[in-house]
Amino acid sequence: MTASTANLPPPTFAEGLPGGRPSRQRLSPPLRMAQILDAALAVFHEKGFAASRIDDIALRAGLSKGGVYAHFDSKEEIFEALIDRSLTMPAGLDEAALAPGQMVTVDLLVERVIDPVYRLLARPETAMTLRLVVADGRQVQALVERWQRAVLDPFASAVERLVRRAVRQGSLGKGALTASPWLLMAPIAQVVLWQLMHGQGEGAPVTLEQQRRSHIALLREALAP
Amino acid sequence: MTASTANLPPPTFAEGLPGGRPSRQRLSPPLRMAQILDAALAVFHEKGFAASRIDDIALRAGLSKGGVYAHFDSKEEIFEALIDRSLTMPAGLDEAALAPGQMVTVDLLVERVIDPVYRLLARPETAMTLRLVVADGRQVQALVERWQRAVLDPFASAVERLVRRAVRQGSLGKGALTASPWLLMAPIAQVVLWQLMHGQGEGAPVTLEQQRRSHIALLREALAP
Amino acid sequence: MTASTANLPPPTFAEGLPGGRPSRQRLSPPLRMAQILDAALAVFHEKGFAASRIDDIALRAGLSKGGVYAHFDSKEEIFEALIDRSLTMPAGLDEAALAPGQMVTVDLLVERVIDPVYRLLARPETAMTLRLVVADGRQVQALVERWQRAVLDPFASAVERLVRRAVRQGSLGKGALTASPWLLMAPIAQVVLWQLMHGQGEGAPVTLEQQRRSHIALLREALAP
Amino acid sequence: MTASTANLPPPTFAEGLPGGRPSRQRLSPPLRMAQILDAALAVFHEKGFAASRIDDIALRAGLSKGGVYAHFDSKEEIFEALIDRSLTMPAGLDEAALAPGQMVTVDLLVERVIDPVYRLLARPETAMTLRLVVADGRQVQALVERWQRAVLDPFASAVERLVRRAVRQGSLGKGALTASPWLLMAPIAQVVLWQLMHGQGEGAPVTLEQQRRSHIALLREALAP
DNA sequence: CATGAATGAGCTTTCATTCAT
DNA sequence: CATGAATGAAAGCTCATTCAT
Structure with a gap:
């Protein structure tokens, strides 16, 4: 740290x-x-x-x-x-995503991918940095791209690999979500967007926790084998 | 206009x-x-x-x-x-949301809600305004809130009303998406976020059109009665 | 002007x-x-x-x-x-130095070369610019070199050509000064140096006019055929 | 030292x-x-x-x-x-100027006055100090004046005394140079000016040594009895 | 004595805003 | 209405100087 x-x-x-x-x-x-x-x-x-x-x-x-x-x-x-400091920050994610040879279930996905991200979003530091990158990233585009390559892209492909393996294993059903794995994270984009516009938790119509539950419910439904 | x-x-x-x-x-x-x-x-x-x-x-x-x-x-x-100008701008939305007394199917939802939004996002003007609001809204918070109340909120509740009616009509199945209707728009948040960080369509890994199709596929799957 | x-x-x-x-x-x-x-x-x-x-x-x-x-x-x-402005300033010199086909005598040299320079040195603007170039030229070396090439060098070679022609014509005697024509201007360097260190005419032990007369006397003596 | x-x-x-x-x-x-x-x-x-x-x-x-x-x-x-340090520095000069009771010839003048100065000018330290005094002396005017009084003026009057004695002795002829003894040093002012504008010896059109020889030649010519 | 983080005054440069033309 | 020179209030940055270590 x-x-x-x-x-x-x-x-x-x-x-x-x-x-x-x-x-x-x-x-x-x-x-x-x-x-x-x-x-x-x-x-x-x-x-x-x-x-x-x-x-x-x-x-x-x-x-x-x-x-x-x-x-x-x-x-x-x-x-x-x-930006550099926040580059190393979400360290937990990619290693976590590089799961072992075990069965990839929805529960595992939630525990290793979804929950860590929500935990990250709950930290004020994360919200602030995200806002910075979006609002002022244009001026220092190179940095934003570095951040993207170093953090976002690896995370996205790790998720994708997890999902594909799960489908092969039969532990997740084929459907729109497994065909386009990035959609799995869509509700998180909603949270981020909201935070960008209002800051954290100030009178949000939906709690971060509520959003997380709905998100997981959706996943369970749409990913059931 | x-x-x-x-x-x-x-x-x-x-x-x-x-x-x-x-x-x-x-x-x-x-x-x-x-x-x-x-x-x-x-x-x-x-x-x-x-x-x-x-x-x-x-x-x-x-x-x-x-x-x-x-x-x-x-x-x-x-x-x-x-900001004021963009208040009246997304004309396609509110009329669409004010749906008639007819049957609310997924097709209707797509035609009246999803598609207009994607069409809006395809316009450079929309992307620019969104970026403005997110990046510099803090300085003129009052304006952003006005925008939210005048555009976003009405739209969100219109969608919510539509969905509830559809569920009552039995034309949409009960599930995570109908329980939390705002999740319906989550993939759109993804698009917006991407545009915020990179501008429109510059080397996006997924086309706006691809995203739209995946989005609709997900909806059909998750909303089926 | x-x-x-x-x-x-x-x-x-x-x-x-x-x-x-x-x-x-x-x-x-x-x-x-x-x-x-x-x-x-x-x-x-x-x-x-x-x-x-x-x-x-x-x-x-x-x-x-x-x-x-x-x-x-x-x-x-x-x-x-x-510096640029002073670059064009002493325009009178080089054209004047490009004398016609006539006899080059000490009088002509004085009238066309020595006197104009002393007149130039009498102007506060000249002294100031010279001081600037010497004191702060290092920082903008390129400019100083341009000035040298555009003003000093042409002047020096004009003088040299004049003297050589005069020697050929027999109107000036051969000697140390005609062998090294640049020495002709040496007393002027003294004036400039003095001005650099003290500014114009403040309590100079020797007047600009005195210096000019001595200078000319020396020339008449050393250049006599 | x-x-x-x-x-x-x-x-x-x-x-x-x-x-x-x-x-x-x-x-x-x-x-x-x-x-x-x-x-x-x-x-x-x-x-x-x-x-x-x-x-x-x-x-x-x-x-x-x-x-x-x-x-x-x-x-x-x-x-x-x-500046203080350079006050005592040019040790060669004042002792030289304090010539003995002997005959003052051009050779003596060269050996005791001209040559020591050229030797001084060949030292980087001298050039640097001169540049300092000229370029930045204005800010610390008092110091420059002290330097002048302690170094330059004594040297100048020593030279003047030497010359007058020589003229009295008949070892130097009467002329422009003996009438205005300070002109004796004029070519040295040229060297100094050049060094001020370009630093030492960088691409000078005339070597320090050449300048010295021409200088001495001029003296022999103009001071001959 | 030496170090180097810290101060704070001062300087260059920028830019929203004004206004004579 | 339009222009663009001019203003003046910052803001970024520098650096001589101080001083705790």
């Missing part, structure tokens, strides 16, 4: 006030970079890349503008580092 | 040439505004709201910066007008 | 004061550019390229920082335009 | 390799300061005072930014120390 900000000591009272002695905390670069990236994710997510000011990121990360530039050469580099 | 640029007089010879000075004609305000909105949509879509310059929009609309300000008071006002 | 600032109306009293209505004078681009270049020359000369702020140039040119950027894309572009 | 870098212990093996971390040795202050000044001279010469970064100087001197500040309080102080 990446270095994170979670268990840092909270800033003292004085530091929080304007004019309070800035304390000039010297952190190790990896720690600082993690802090900055955390801050950047939040700010980018809130305002979008172009409208985000380095000052905002710096403030949120607890240092000064110049301090940010001691660790990243430009705003764009921060963006790239952010 | 709103005033559009479609049936404008063709550009004069000079304008057609690269480097040819654009119009400087005094057009009727509605026409000019339509031109400007068209240009703004394209530019916003390409660079995002914050990174778009009024100059770009003006250039693309064939007039100068000052000219734009003769019609809109601010950049944000252009954005709002853009 | 280039557009210059010389006969512009002086700024009104109010404009000179802070807070005075900025008047938003709209000048034609060539006029403004000349103003800006004049200002830039003064400022660069005073502080050097790197230490000069666009604000200074703008203030001196009578507009705002942003206004400068409406005419030049960057500070460096101003520098280049400045 | 001031402490210099010349006879430092050779760098350790690792330092000699590209990427090898530099010293981090604790050197004696005078040595360190000499290193830093050497580095500063090179950097200032290359980029000018304003465009030079302390980081560059530190890197070149083999320590870190903070290390530089352990020895100098500010960038300007480095500059001043640099």
Whole structure:
């Protein structure tokens, strides 16, 4: 797991006030970079890349503008580092998908593919990163494509391979879903889209959990042998 | 339909040439505004709201910066007008959803709901607007919500009503899809997501048409009585 | 001659004061550019390229920082335009040096070569530009070389040709100066060097006029047939 | 002579390799300061005072930014120390000028005045310092004047005294050069100017040695009794 | 002494907006 | 209405300087 900000000591009272002695905390670069990236994710997510000011990121990360530039050469580099960090993040997926020689049932599919993705979507970090990629990816298209190739594509083909094997094994019935395995994930696209437009869980007409249950119900129905 | 640029007089010879000075004609305000909105949509879509310059929009609309300000008071006002315009745009949908008293079959659903949406998605304008709303909606949240209430929600409940009626009529079987009618549209979310990340049809692994067929196949299977 | 600032109306009293209505004078681009270049020359000369702020140039040119950027894309572009402008300036020299078929005497040399150069050196603009080229030329080496090739080199060889012809004609005696014609201009290098270090005429131990007379005296002596 | 870098212990093996971390040795202050000044001279010469970064100087001197500040309080102080160091530097000159009671001939003039200066000009350090003084002297005018008073003026009057004595002795003829003794050095100004604009010896049309010979030839001719 | 993270003032550049023409 | 020079408020970035380690 990446270095994170979670268990840092909270800033003292004085530091929080304007004019309070800035304390000039010297952190190790990896720690600082993690802090900055955390801050950047939040700010980018809130305002979008172009409208985000380095000052905002710096403030949120607890240092000064110049301090940010001691660790990243430009705003764009921060963006790239952010995407890069999320590149390795959903590590659980592809290894999990590379299932052993056992029987591939709907249950297995749910446990190894569907559930992990919903768990991922429940994390604020994931939603934020997705929003970043979609909203501002155009400006840094190369990165988005790298992300796609490194994360999305492998995941998609892993799912496809799983399904084909299951059909061969007879544990899943032939039908529209097994003919076009990518449709299996469609309800997840709905969730993502919703999150993109509204942020996480704010007054969604359908809970993430409800959506997950409906999704699984659909799968059981449509994939029954 | 709103005033559009479609049936404008063709550009004069000079304008057609690269480097040819654009119009400087005094057009009727509605026409000019339509031109400007068209240009703004394209530019916003390409660079995002914050990174778009009024100059770009003006250039693309064939007039100068000052000219734009003769019609809109601010950049944000252009954005709002853009969303407003798209509020009435997807004309095909609501009429379709207001189905008659007749029997609701899968075929009807496809013809009145699914197909119109795919037709909409095939239009560049739709993709652009969607991208705008998702990428830059946060800044003008109120507008996005208005759009949601005016377009998405009515459409969603229309579909829901259709499905419930069909189930009552026995023309659709009970199942996961009829229990959670919004799942009906899930594959469309997939298409939209893809378009958001890559623009229209550039090297998509699956054609819009393929996706539509798979989608319909799934519906026939899962909705069969 | 280039557009210059010389006969512009002086700024009104109010404009000179802070807070005075900025008047938003709209000048034609060539006029403004000349103003800006004049200002830039003064400022660069005073502080050097790197230490000069666009604000200074703008203030001196009578507009705002942003206004400068409406005419030049960057500070460096101003520098280049400045050198370019002085590139054509000493036009009188090389044509003059291309003397007719007549006898080349010391008097002619003085009248056609030495005097024009001293007249040039008496102009503040020349001194400033020279200082710029020497002090900050390293950063924009290509420009300096262009200047050298376009101005200095042609002048030097013109002088050389003149002297050789004179020696052939017998109107100048053979000696160290005619063997190495570039030495003819050496005292001028002294003047330039002095100006580089002190600016024009501020407490120079020797007047420009004195230096000129001594220079000519030396030439008469050393070039006598 | 001031402490210099010349006879430092050779760098350790690792330092000699590209990427090898530099010293981090604790050197004696005078040595360190000499290193830093050497580095500063090179950097200032290359980029000018304003465009030079302390980081560059530190890197070149083999320590870190903070290390530089352990020895100098500010960038300007480095500059001043640099000029100060060059104040005593041209040792050859003043002693030479303090000629004995003997006969002052052209040969003596050459040997005691002209040649030492050309030897000085052949040293990279001299060229660099001159460039510094000319290019950035304006910012630290006081220093330049000090340099002038301490080095140039004494040298100039020494030369003048020499010449006057020689004329009185009859060993030099009366003429333009003895009337205006400063003209004696004019060709040297040419060399300096050239070095200022191009750096040392890069593709100069005339060698330093050639220039020296021509210079001396001219002197013999013009100073002959 | 040396290091290098951090500060903060200052600079270049951009751009929405205004307005004289 | 249209133009485009001009304004002015940011915003990105740099770098001399400080100081905890």
